[in-house]
Amino acid sequence: MTRKSTIFALVAPAMLVITATSTYPLLFALTSSFRRWQLSKSPTPGKFIGFDNYARAFGDRFFVNSIQVTAVFTIISVGLTILIGLGMALVLQKPGRLNGFIRTLLIFPFAVSPALKGYTFRFMLNPEYGIIDQMIDAIFPASADLVWLANEFWALFWLSVTETYGWAPLMALMFIGALNAIPTDIFEAAKVEGSTNWQLFRHITLPLLSPVIIIATLLKTIFSLKMFDQVVTMTGGGPGRATQTLNHYVYHTAFVTLDMGYASALSYILIIVISILSYFYIRALYGKGGI
Amino acid sequence: MLTRKKITEIGNVLTGSIIILFLAFPIFWIGLTAFKPERYVFSTKFSFAPTLDSFRAILQAPLSFGPLTLNSLIISASTVIIALPLAVMAAYAFSRYRFRGQQALLIWVLITQFLPPVVVVLPFFALFRQLQLVDTKIGLIWINLSIVLPYSIWMIKGFVDALPTEIEQASLIDGCNEFQTLRYITLPLLAPSIITAGVFSFIMTWNEFLFALILTRQEARTLTIGLLSTHTATGIRWDWMSATGLIVMIPVFILSLTIRKHFIQGMTMGAVK
Structure with a gap:
């Protein structure tokens, strides 16, 4: 066998399956996005209408709303994830039996199915018998009348918390790995010079950690934009459309109003954003030289 | 008097406890509620006589979650079994050879990994209706490969990259061809990594929600x-x-523990070491 045919035999089967499972739907959605296609009327895409579906999006207030919701959700969930992840990493990187035990615990929240996370927090936030609701009411009696998931801001906030709950521990694990790679003699030298803990963190830990923080932030941003399950199991997009992310709006347009052409165009707007972020993610991981 | 060391120690235990509470409480609460008698579910009581009523309820008609569990198992296992051999072959070629178009293919694989599932499911919904694959396990296995395969290629490639090439070269000099070398030398060395990739892929498919929501009926x-049927x-x-949730969580927790050392490589696709 020649070298060429060996490579082909090894790579072709996988690429064939990827073509059938990812490339095909991507191209199909692209062509559909330029067509009129109401699924209730026709099983296949209809007339070519150019960029009409895209143009329509910018006059659609539900679309604009979903962009705003997605942006706020992404900012809150990424911010919380990185901050809490970093905080946990700084505490847990120190050796010790307790910390070792907690480091093992870190993997569990991520393994919980996102759909189940949505239900779990919905249950715990119930205004009558939710355990989180009762704990918060005990500390802040002023919040007693607050129905968390009926409030536009708090519903979006708690949706971000379900996402943070799984991802912050994972990021903590990633940061612990990076922290352990920093040689300790740098710290000792700085301590001899009389640096405070805050100075150590600000001028040594943070700069050395920043490449990992950038990678973690990009990765989490991509996954925040993809988040879907909890919207269905926790808020259903409500109250009103206060937690309807772009993902959920695509889903709603495609499978409730059955407007596949428009849904394809909407999904392409999401793909473009995610592709740009993926590009930066690859750059951050492998540098300009590529893979 | 409290020494400075004592205070630090107390501080450590305190922050540790807060972190444990954050990590474990939602899981603990679901576990607890799964065993609560119905009348205690709507209270925040911690002490009660545990019962298996909820598990009986979800396994009996009309919910009958037994077949659903079996479906989840069959779909996850089949997806992994199909994806792994393909991923190992491709990952090996991507890692060991330099060829034209390699970078473009690898980036393409990475981008498909980041595609929002709702984009993938949209055309498949129309296609499966024509092929009569809606509400079939084959349809779900097919579409689940779209997330599992790109992911395992990247992850296993990371592991092959880390493997020294000397043994493979020796085997080639001794007269084995590439496939024999891959089969008898590289594969056994890769086994732990392949298992790790398999476990991650299984967890992703087991927890998958959107595809099943749109493409299954009964x-x-x-x-x-099944969670929706409660x-x-x-x-x-x-x-x-909660009882359903516990059945969803337990297998995944056990699997996670077996691969906990590789968790980070797993989630970042081997990129961050």
Whole structure:
């Protein structure tokens, strides 16, 4: 066998399956996005209408709303994830039996199915018998009348918390790995010079950690934009459309109003954003030289 | 008097406890509620006589979650079994050879990994209706490969990259061809990594929700979709939801523990070491 045919035999089967499972739907959605296609009327895409579906999006207030919701959700969930992840990493990187035990615990929240996370927090936030609701009411009696998931801001906030709950521990694990790679003699030298803990963190830990923080932030941003399950199991997009992310709006347009052409165009707007972020993610991981 | 060291120690235990509470409490609460008698579900009581009523309720008609669990198992296992051999072959070629178009293919694989699932499911919904694959396990396995395969290629490639090439070269000099070398030398060395990739892929498929939500009706429903059936006319039966949730969580936790050393490589696709 020649070298060429060996490579082909090894790579072709996988690429064939990827073509059938990812490339095909991507191209199909692209062509559909330029067509009129109401699924209730026709099983296949209809007339070519150019960029009409895209143009329509910018006059659609539900679309604009979903962009705003997605942006706020992404900012809150990424911010919380990185901050809490970093905080946990700084505490847990120190050796010790307790910390070792907690480091093992870190993997569990991520393994919980996102759909189940949505239900779990919905249950715990119930205004009558939710355990989180009762704990918060005990500390802040002023919040007693607050129905968390009926409030536009708090519903979006708690949706971000379900996402943070799984991802912050994972990021903590990633940061612990990076922290352990920093040689300790740098710290000792700085301590001899009389640096405070805050100075150590600000001028040594943070700069050395920043490449990992950038990678973690990009990765989490991509996954925040993809988040879907909890919207269905926790808020259903409500109250009103206060937690309807772009993902959920695509889903709603495609499978409730059955407007596949428009849904394809909407999904392409999401793909473009995610592709740009993926590009930066690859750059951050492998540098300009590529893979 | 408290020494400075003592204070630091107390501080450490305190922050540790807060972190444990954050990590474990939601899981603990679901576990607790799964064993609560119905009348205690709507209270925040910690002490009660545990019962298996919820598990009986979800396994019996009309919910009958037994077949759903089986579906989840079959779909996850089949997806992994199909994806792994393909991923190993491709990952090996991507890692060991330099060829034209390699970078473009690798980036393409990475981008498909980041595609929002709702984009993938949209055309498949129309296609599966024509092929009559809606509500079948085959349809779900097919579409689940779209997330599992790119992911395992990247992850296993990371592991092959880390493997020294000397042994393979020796085997080639001794007269083995590439496939024999891959089969008898590289594969056994890669076994632990392949298992890790397999476990991650299994967890992703087991927890998958959106594809099953859109592409199943009755026959091929998975356990995560079963969660939706705990809605009743009077609201969600949280005891049933929790019992179902516990069955969803337990296998995944056990699997996670077996590969906990590789968790980070797993989630970042081998990129961050």
